[in-house]
Every structure is written in structure tokens, then in C-alpha cells.
Amino acid sequence: MSAISRRELLVGSLAAMSAAALSGCAATTGGANAKTLQFWHLLSGGDGITMQGLIDGINERHSEFFVRPTVLAWGAPYYTKLAMAGAGGRAPELAIMHSARVPGYVPGGLLDPWDQERLAELGVSQEHFSDRVWENNLVGGELFSVALDAHPFIALYNTDICEAAGVLDSDGQLLRPDNPEDFLEMCREIAGHAPGHALSYGFLGDGPQIWRLFYTLYSQHGAVMDFPQGGTAEVDGDAFIASLELMHQLVDGEITARQGTIDSAIAEFAGQRSGIHFTGVWELPTMQGAGVPVDATMIPPIFGQEAVYADSHSFVLPHQMDPDEEARQMTYTVVSELLKGSFDWAGAGHIPAYLPVTEDPEYAQLMPQAHYAEAADHLVYDPTAWFTGSGSNFVGDVAQIVQGAIVSGEGYEEALEGFLSHVNGILTRPNPANPEERQL
Template sequence: MTRSRQPGGGPSFSRRRMLAGTAAVFGGALLTPTLAGCSTSAASGITSLSYWHLLSGGDGITMATLVADVEKKLGNVSVDQTVLAWGAPYYTKLAMASAGGRAPDIAIMHASRVTGWAPGGLLDPWDLDLLAEFDVTEETFKPRIWEKGFTDGKLYSVALDSHPFIMFYNTDVADEAGVLRSDGTLIETTTPDEFIDMALEMQAVTGQHGLSWGYLNDGAQLWRLFYTLYKQHGADMVLETGKPAEYDKDAALESLEFMTKLVDGTVAATNSDINNGIAEFAGGRSGMLFSGVWELRTLQDADIAFDASTIPTLYGTPAVYADSHTFVLPHQSKPDETKRRAAYEFMSTLLKGSIDWAGAGHIPAYLPVVNDPAYDDLIPQAHYANAADLINYDPPAWFTGSGSDFQNYFLDSIQGVMLGERSPEAGLASFISRINTLLSKPNPVTA
């Protein structure tokens, strides 16, 4: 889900790593058997691991630094990173590699995508006993995050982080508007009307908008806010293959209606995309911004006074939309046990040193990192760390999850609602009809 807007750069990659990345762009077609299956070198005593991920920009720089740190700490593990384009290109190539016998030793996946992969044999489960040897256990994760890694009773993913959809706010604007408390936090709003009133107070200061939120041509932004509000109703959405979607129609419509009230041209722009929304907030032309934690560095570079928190609970049940970057073991029919153990050690060592990952805005999933006093010094990260207790992933289904077409289907049905071109009822009916069509089909991975 991460879309970092940081400049490129960072640690340099060896020629070998560059070749691996180039070949992977073409689905691994250029990988020779020797390069794709590098094994432990008996002469050097170094175990070489292939590691695929979709982290670019600032996140990619941070990940490269973390990997280099792990290599230094372990001394006997070398990690070749292959970075692929975010979204469908990444997941398509990873699936092809797993099915075609060219799987990397370890990879990153969004937690929300694992549900559709694990039943088809594209992933190998983690060994709980071996994980425990490296201090990775249920007790070292928040319950919602640990449990999300399981499919059919087996652990298929171990979370690196959670990255929720949150609210940033300009403390100078809020203070001038009279909505900032003495401790530097916003006044509490517990209803939609209270939130709109607060936004209007900020709009009176900025002269442009009280809130920035971009949604044009962006199903992810639309879905993240909708699902946050929907879950704040205490509502569930059950998507079971072979059955119609189960959902709370009243909660869904009320959420959509509130979203349309936000984009009235005063509270927020009527037709903004996320890039314009971020630029508006970074330029001090709005008081609040709804977006993901991955925008933290962009806002820090903007040199404005800001803080962050979870989106206020407006419908009674504290809830936020989020996903997690997780470590998975792409399926290998005959895994090299030395390399497999090294993958466990690499992953656990990176988790233990993930305080630097928090610098990118993400909430580290490994609890000893978040519970360390050093994390409390990270502001505003420490102010929204409670989101890890409230997160809600996409409703599990073979077609949902970050980088899937699911959120594009939501865009197709709901953008017109935001633009006033169709009613919330019509938009919701269109979306549910599209989902029911998908639910009538089997998971293509297992079919």
C-alpha cells in the first residue's frame, strides 16, 4: 500500500543485485538457474538469501539500510534484494515465480493478500517452533496482527508493521482556530456533526479548506475512509465464496453520506486527488489531512507544525483501516534447510531492529520495539501507536487486499457518489453487485 514520495537514492546495490532486479522486471525470464538458485557457499561460509519486496522511494531506502544492518549483525548471511513495482506487477511476478520453481527465499506481502494465496500452495507456512527459537512468538505481537497471519490454522505471514489510515493536523491552524487543547491534541469529536464543526473552524483560519482528502481516480483512498467509518459502526462485512456478500446496508449508506458531506467545497475540496490533498495540507491551506502513515516523511520535509492521531471515533466503535507488510515464505518444493533457517534468522533480526522502520511512519509489529522507551521519543508516531489495537484489514476474500482490483471496483461504483452524479444507494448497489459476481466464482489460485 505504501506510496512514498521521497527522492531516490540510498545504499548502492552490487552489479549482481542490479541484474537480479532487472531480470525480475521480466517475470524472472532472464534469471539463469545458477543466479536464481544460489546456494550456501561452503568455501565462504556465507548463506546467500534472495529477498523480494515492493518497497520503493523512502521505504526502499530504509529497507536497504535495515538489510545492510542485518547482514552486519549476522555476518554469515548475504541478502540479494529484488525490488518490483508496487501492486499487480509485484504480485503477478511473485505468483509466477512460486508456481514456476523460481521462488525467492523470503518475500514481503501485504497481510490482506495472504488469504487468497495460502490455500493455493503458493506459500509455505512458518514453523512456530523454529520462530520461537528466534524470539518470534504470539506474545511479541498485537493479537489482531498475529492472528491475521493465520489461514486454515497455519501461520503464513509474520508482520513487519501495521500502516493505518490516520489523521494529520496542523497544530498552528488548530491553535488559532481554538480547537487545540492545552496538551497539544485536538478537541474530542464524537459525532459527524462535531467533526464538521471543527473542520469549519479550521477553514475559517486557512481560508481554503478545513480538511484535505483526495479520492479522484483513487479507489484505495476512497475505500480506506469508507471502511474506517463503516467499521466504526461496529459493522462487519463477510465475503464468502459461493454466497452473497453479508453487510450492514444502513452503516454503509450512513458512511457514504458523511463522506459526501465532507467534499462540499468548504470542509474539503469537491474533486481533489491525493497529491493535491497532500500539497494543500503541506502548504498550510488546510487544517487536517486524511491519509496513510507513509506520508509522514513528506510532511516532515514540508516544515510545518503538525501532529497526528487516529481518525476520531464518530460512530461509537474505535476503528481504523490498515494493512501490514508481512514476511512470507514463497513455496519451494525442496527448500534448502540451511537457507530456510537463515531466512528465519534474517527475518527475526530485522524485526528486532525495526525501530528505524518506524521512522518511515509505519508502526512496528514486533512489540519489544514499540515498548522500548526509544519509541516514545518518536513524535508523532507514538501518538498514533494505539491504532495497532484498532486496525481492520480488508474483509478476507480471494480478490481483496492492497494492490488488488477490489479497491478499483469500489472506485468504479463510488466516485460518482462523491461527485454528486449518483446516489449513495445506487453506488452501493453497484458495488455489491460487482462483489457478488466475484463471490460466485472460485478462487483461481485453487480452482
């Protein structure tokens, strides 16, 4: 059976188990007078199973309420339904959003802010999160989301292949070059000892994959992007072009495939034919299940500065016209217990956002998750705007603009101009989730 088939079988099995878990818990409603707390999320596969296990534990501990999850399709369908529920004031008690999407929902009143004092009473406050994660939860100084995790774009690596190539340090960890030349040389060393390519990186026709690596490299220059609504995008043109140039150098047919897809990249690394795999942390369980001798690290600081693209699954309070205060207090309890019990969430590859979990000695023994836990201090989230974030059309649009330059090694200036033109065009449009802007 091929590596990709193993992955498909694994995902299919996990999905079936998740559906069985959800249907199995549907008959359980807590005590006779238990309140039902509706919880919407978009977690499927292994993530869905892990989340359901956490929910089951909470339901077993509490007879006064029952958490009823509803799993909706990832991406636009989920966010559209959530926006409609918030706009109508008939939303669930709790939902999960990617934190980068939250700023676009706040201006339209689709989310209610969290009461920080109420959270603090339950042992959840600013001191329990890294500065970067906490700041990303704030919109206009108010707390509109509470991060469950950070899921960065990282480097998985095959320890056998990389050891043979001589690119591990004295601790057995992958070397972390801090300039493009040394990184490319390291990859060529790996290529000489890998049956396939040095690096598995799928990007063809894949907006999220292109954006994750591009924005990681861009941010490693110390550069930022600013997308002011109604204004003009501020972008470092030199960092933009240098990042595309390196991505083209990678897809040379030796370091990585010239036209690799995400599926072919996963299959290659799972089949132990490459030394490194640039991917999200969520692929770690897949590779462990495939028997790959795998370790992990942040993507090396190729342009000199530590930076890693990431998003966070975060808890939000969808707006309710007349919230049941008792149910809302129970919702706070649910979130506090999910955060405190998120060690199991780390097993899915994610970095728990609640610091007492990652600072526990038990977490230091969790491998290879502990080897990239420091990424929480170097996270780079999407530029703040109503149209950015996971599951948005923005990343697909960017891919169409820059993919040709990545493949051909030509047209970098045109790609930059196209990017700026596209973003500036969107900045003139109203946020569709904000009624006040729509009326202008």
C-alpha cells in the same frame, strides 16, 4: 517551488539513493562460503532506503549468509511475479506481501507456513504482537505471514492552524469528536482559520483513497463485511450508506475540495493551507521534510467506535519445491533481526508490529508516531477474500461504483446495490491462484 514539487523532488531523490544503495551492496557477497538468500519486496522511496539499511546491518553481522534484495514494481506486477514464482516452486527464500493479500495465495499452495516453534526460539511469538495483527497473520489456524508493521490511514494535522481554530485539547492534541455533527462543526472551525480547506483529502479517481476512508467510517459503526467464497456478501446497508453520506458532506468545497486528488491534497497540506490531512502514515516524512508543524492521531471515532483501516507489510515464505533447510533457518534469523531492529522502520511512519519495539521507552519519545501507536489495537483489515487487499483491482472497482454518490450526494441505494452485485459476481468465480478451484 510549490509543495507538490518539493514532494516530487524528495521522492525522486530517495529513489535515486535507493538505487545507489542497492547497486552498491550488490558487490558484497558475505564470506567465502556464504549462502545467498533472495529477498523480494515492493518497497521503494524512503521505505526502500530504510529497508536496505536494515538489510545492510544484517549482512554486516553475518558472514555465513548474504541477503540479496530484489525490488519489484508495486501492485499487480509484483503479485503476479510472486505467484508465478511460488507456483513454479522456484521462489525466493523470503518475500514481503501486504497481509490482506495472503489469504488469496494460501489455497493454491503458493506460500509455505512459518514454523512457530522455530520462530519462538528466536524470540518471535504470539505474545510479541497485538491480537489483531497476530490474528491477521493466520490462515486456517496456520501462520502464513509475520507482520513487520501496521500502516493505518490516519489524520495528520497542522498544529498552528488547529491551535488557532481552538480545536486542540489541553495537551495540544486534536479533539476527537465521536459523532458526525461535532466532527463537521470542528472542521468548519478549522476552515475559518485555514488559507485553503479544513481537510485535505484526495479521492477523485483514486480507489485506494476512497476505500481507506470509506472502510474506516463503515467499521466505526461496529459493522463488518463478510465475503464467503461461493456465497453472498454480507454487508450492513445502513452503515454503508451513512458512510457515503458523510463522505459527501466532507467534499462540500469548504471542509475539503469537491473534486480533490491525492496530489492536490498532499500539496495543500504540505503548503500549510489546510488543518487536517487524511492519509497513510507513509506521508508523515514528506510533511516533516516540507517543514509543516505536524502532529498525528487516529481518525476520530466519528460514528462512535474506534476503528482505523490498515494493512501490514508482512514476511512470507514463497513456496519452494525442495527448500534448502539451512537457508530456511537463516531466513528465520533474518526475519527475527528485521523485527527486532524495526525501530528505524518507525521513522518512516509505520507502526512496528513487534511489540517490544513500541513498548520501549525510546519509542514513546518518537513524535508524532507515539501519538497514533494505539491504532495497533483498533486495526481494520480488508474483508478476507482472494480478491481484496492492497494493490488489488477490487478497490478500483469499488471507487467506480461509489464515487458518483460521494460527489453528487445522490444514488446511495444504487451504490449499495451496485457494490453487492459486483462482489457477489466475484464470489462466484474461482480463485485464480488456486488450481483446484480453477478446475471446477
